[in-house]
Amino acid sequence: MTNLQNIETVRFDTPIYVTRPVLPPLERVTEKLKEIWDLQWLTNNGPQLLSLEGRLLETLKVPALSLFNNGTTALMAAFKALQLEGEVITTPFTFPATTHVAAMAGLTPVFADIDPLTLNLDPARIEAAITSRTRAILGVHVFGTPCDVFAIQEIARKYELKVIYDAAHAFGVEIDGTSIGSFGDFSMFSFHATKLFHTVEGGALVYPDRNYRQKVELFRNFGIKNEEEVVGQGINGKLNELQAALGLLVLDYLEEERRKRWAIRDIYYAGLGDVPGLTLQQDLPGARPSLQYFTIRIDENLYGLSRDDLYLELKRHNVYTRKYFYPLCSSYPDYKNLPSADLSNLPIANRVVQEVLCLPFFGGLELEQAAIICDLIRSKSRPRRYLPPTLANPN
Ligand SMILES: Cc1ncc(COP(=O)(O)O)c(C=O)c1O
Structure with a gap:
């Protein structure tokens, strides 16, 4: 793990994007x-x-x-x-x-x-x-x-x-x-x-x-x-x-790419699994995962920072995550007036779309870089101290 005291000064030399294509020799x-x-x-x-x-x-x-x-x-x-x-x-x-x-x-x-x-x-x-x-x-x-x-x-x-x-x-x-x-x-x-x-x-x-x-x-x-x-x-x-x-x-290099992505996933699970307010993408029982994305969800109240703020913070360190799939399709001009697009019909989608962040996830990402990304995310966490209702709101 990186020294968290110095983590604020970390900036990758070249931008780390959310993905990078598999390119055969x-x-x-x-x-x-x-x-x-x-x-x-x-x-x-x-x-x-x-x-x-x-x-x-x-x-x-x-x-x-x-x-x-x-x-x-x-x-x-x-x-x-x-x-x-x-x-x-x-x-x-x-x-x-x-x-x-x-x-x-x-x-x-x-x-x-x-x-x-x-x-x-x-x-x-x-x-x-x-x-x-x-x-x-x-x-x-x-x-x-x-x-x-x-x-x-x-x-x-x-x-x-x-x-x-x-x-x-x-x-x-x-x-x-x-x-x-x-x-x-x-x-x-x-x-x-x-x-x-x-x-x-x-x-x-x-x-x-x-x-x-x-x-x-x-x-x-x-x-x-x-x-x-x-x-x-x-x-x-x-x-x-x-x-x-x-x-x-590309098909010839897929298994190798999948192996590398498994290893990065392991780093993310180990580095972020216990951070309060973060939920990591999980596989469904019996399902072989695609290893296409690695997503986290951020509960602002528990993590102490919103998804949007974490996205901006990571950019300062040259890490470019993506807020997929923001905005919701139901909010586009062509669809927002449909009765089914109403917020009251889509409460979960409207919440989730504010919470999801896709982390860099590609075979060329070095394991050490993935570990630093974990440390960066961990270092931004500001868990709010629980205040009993009487102290938080004396009235
Ligand atoms: C869920 C989903 N559907 C459709 C598409 C469109 O696919 P394409 O870019 O190959 O046209 C994408 C984009 O990549 C996607 O993420």
Whole structure:
């Protein structure tokens, strides 16, 4: 442990950001580029894309998937394939893409509150939000923690709803050995550079029912069926060969990255586990974690400093944490007037969004740096002394 008396003067020489991408050795990238150059095939279902698709089917343990140029277009493809009209129940505690895609598909987002432990949609609140216009549930496995997929499955069965999961953070997550992509009608994975597995920009749509493949892939390619026929609306959602090739290489380094992240997590648990007012991200029993993020929640009353103040304090030491997912989607101009966006409907999400902080979490973070970050956070704690009510307020 660092000498806490000197900790105030610590400032990292270079900024420590919340994440850093896995980058394979440049020589291996150059070799791959040579393959692509020799073949002169840059996009449109080339060999790199097909090969990545095959590797990902195995890695994610799913029966079918289609690759996309980002997670957002993949999610759009799910809505396009389902052709729904009406309401979709979703979480306000997520990245903007989740809500925007549902709304742009013509559905009305209906926000339901989250569970205070998993930070995901609370099944009881989903059921309470169902109306005659409800058509789907759009869950997010936020920070890689699985939604209560079994309860959601049961609600969907009972009310005949479709289920779409935004699994942007959930690469490699399994529940008792079953891939997270096996649940619901569709799951979207993001391969953005900030993600554990990435293709710079990219994404995948997973669908346990293979019959969706044609619809999904038509949407990905402007609705073009063949040289003579354009059979529906679509966009350009294709992942190119250079990105697919990089993805193939990144896959080779994932286990090493995961091992390094485990070690950093251990440092965070050991260094922060007993700090009053901090709650550390926990794994659910039976769930294989994604190791995508490491989040803490700060109870200002017990810790003595708000999340926002800790965020600013850490910046002074050159540590750049992130306040994901602030602000709530329900507070954006497009959604804030929806009845379900009212504060009274979302008390837990409104509290949690003020409390969560994502700490630097990537394999290249040195264990010593992680330990110093713990010391910094510990040193900022100002537990308030408990005053009996009579002394605190003599009246
Ligand atoms: C929860 C969530 N959904 C959707 C997305 C969008 O994914 P992409 O950037 O690949 O389009 C992100 C962003 O990274 C995300 O965090």
